[in-house]
Amino acid sequence: MAKAETGRMGVVTALVRSSFLVNAVYAQVSRAYGLPPQQGQLLCVLMPQPYGMSELGAMLGLAKSSLTGLVDRTAQRGLVRREPEPQDARAVRVALTDEGRVLVDAFYEATCRAIEELPSGLDEPDRDRLAELLARVVRDNEVPAVFAGTPSAGG
Numbered sequence: 001m002a003k004a005e006t007g008r009m010g011v012v013t014a015l016v017r018s019s020f021l022v023n024a025v026y027a028q029v030s031r032a033y034g035l036p037p038q039q040g041q042l043l044c045v046l047m048p049q050p051y052g053m054s055e056l057g058a059m060l061g062l063a064k065s066s067l068t069g070l071v072d073r074t075a076q077r078g079l080v081r082r083e084p085e086p087q088d089a090r091a092v093r094v095a096l097t098d099e100g101r102v103l104v105d106a107f108y109e110a111t112c113r114a115i116e117e118l119p120s121g122l123d124e125p126d127r128d129r130l131a132e133l134l135a136r137v138v139r140d141n142e143v144p145a146v147f148a149g150t151p152s153a154g155g
Helices: 011-032 037-045 053-060 064-076 098-116 124-140
Strands: 080-085 088-096
Touching: 011 037, 011 098, 037 053, 037 064, 037 098, 053 064, 053 088, 064 080, 088 098
Parallel strands: none
Antiparallel strands: 080 088
16 A cells, blocks of 8 residues: 555545545455456345346446346356346346355455454544545435445445
8 A cells, every 4th residue: 555645535536536545445456356347346236136227226326228238248148147137027137146146145245344444543433434434425415325335344
């Protein structure tokens, strides 16, 4: 990591730079598991349940063509599959395969552990306050639940 800076950082700078930091950790863990970061994101989103393509596009912020390519590449690796949408025979939803489930469980745990280390210089009350404030920003902006966290990794 770079040398620690002194002085106060504004909220915009702090949020943008922390986003870069989390993305860098996410990309590093993705590489360790042989995943492009977007495939790792897709797998994490699918952990709780299968989703339709339009829901996935909205959650991941991807246009239809980009999402189709991402799903195609991930399906070619045997990590996800398309299946019929129960309520609409014309639509499909994307689900994890057994191989995808095994990979994403390990990837997710490793990602949680790595991100949990980022605020390691904070004491427990500061970590709790940071989590509380960030959760409020997430809720206020109605961010989709694309990464839920785990109890063992600070949720």
